[in-house]
Amino acid sequence: MVVSEQIAGGRIVAWHRGASPLVLPPPIQERLERCVATLLQPGGEPPVDFTEPVDEPALTRPESVSWQVFRNPVSLMIGGVAAVLLELAEPRVRSGVWDHSSFRADPLGRLQRTGLAAMVTVYGPHSKAEAMIAGVRRLHERVRGKTPSGRVYRASEPELLDWVQATASYGFIQAYDRYVRRLSDEARDRAYAEASVAARLFGATGAPRSEAEREILFRRMADGLEGSPIVFEFLDIIGRTPVLPRGLRPLQPLLIRAAVELVPAPMRRTLGLGPRYGLAFWQRGLVRLSARLADRVLLRGHPAVQACRRLGLPDDYLLRG
Template sequence: MSMMQDMLKPPAGLGFDFTTPPGEPALVRADGVTWRVFANPVTMFIGGVAAVLLEMAEPSVRSGVWEHSSFRTDPGTRLRRTGFIAMITVYGARSRAAEVIAHVVGIHDRVRGTTPDGTPYRANDPRLLDWVQATATFGFTQAYHRFARPLTPVEQDAAFAEGQVAARLYGATGAPRSRAEWDRLLAETAPRLEPSEILGEFLAIMNGAPILPRWARGMQRLLVRAAVDMVPEPVRSLPQLRGEGLRFGESLVVTALARAAMLAVRPDSPVAQSRRRVGGG
């Protein structure tokens, strides 16, 4: 399971010390649901892939991600970088996390273009930011709920509420504050969600990219299938995802992996460092 814990390490050029400044709280409360959810590398991987699938079904987000990121050329580094910035947002000291978010917002401000049908988009459009924030919270929380430990309705609501401070810093001022608000946003966005060959290309990249060691590629493909399996409708029925979910009995294997990951938190992990910073041991 240490190879999955390695997914939480910073990529080259993105060092970050979660232990400083001593005593400073994070943007997300340390005793909340989100700190537990983000500590599990197995469900983080599953939830991250599920979130990207939902984002890629939205044409403006899809164009921005596919045209302005390195998913196609270096998916491993891109995935680690995105995941590590999410860790900073959740566990990093409030002042330092805000600086990182401001830097990301500045980069995104230069991301703009048009979709294949000629619709203009910009990455910092609040409507798109709300969707990206919502899909991330849903993906990580639902993966944990399904494969690691069931979350009560109250805990699921709390996961959305706990992300509000960071969401506003990113510019996602209308991000869902509860599971019910996520359900409403999904229903409102559903008419714009559409099939794309890029969805199939993304799945192929995630299945074959050297993200985990070669001997663990079977597990990598299993976790990608788990992500497809938990994606909600109408996206799960899109042609590129149809038949790509879990096979008979595989849900039990994924659950075993996710629960094992809960028992193996390393002392150098973001959550362990952050607990030391805030005085939680």
């Protein structure tokens, strides 16, 4: 395996070129394939075929940073939980999510729908991604109400959409950078810029297009963030929901703790997430090892692989660089 390294802004970004997939025993490979298929396919809904229409591009290109980041199921879970924690810190977003979603009653179903939406946004053909996003916008138009303090909100407010998009991008990029492979400043900026294409379609016209813009937005929103018992209810629910297959389930609490550690320290303090919610040194190493191994597993049913086939690329294209 040859590793290409680029030094930028004092950080190293390494891309594996010619990396061979990690060969797993067939029973384990099959179990992981089933797990990914289950997590990305909400019950009662028709499956999304990422291999069709042939040659139709996605919103982002195969050589993008996003195609690498969203391929890793371990860092994706970590980043997704971190993003939700940040979302729940904003009282209007928290009320919109908690009062108008099925998360408490059907957490696995909600996770499946959210995961599938992320996959369609990154890997889906342009036409399917735009149709899905249009459907989400129609749902947002109907979500409105008041926070417990009496503040009126609408889910379609640009400021709230910008926060949701910024926290999602931060979670996924930060999780990949910390637990899989260090990204250069240039690669991180590219990832934010790539995400802004879909963000605009969602209505988040002010979503950050770079790390610097993300930092500005976080500082601007900081004074309006607050803690809530809902944050701990969310952590309890996500901890009890069987997201990972049985053999890997002991890893799930560690991934949740890894997500907590991604939340910037001032925001962790605001949410009341003290050191006991973080990882021990050995746990951090285990999470990093799991995420790096997951980056070398070729899951042929994964949307990333199916999207490669749609565009005439080999199944292991994203392992090559």
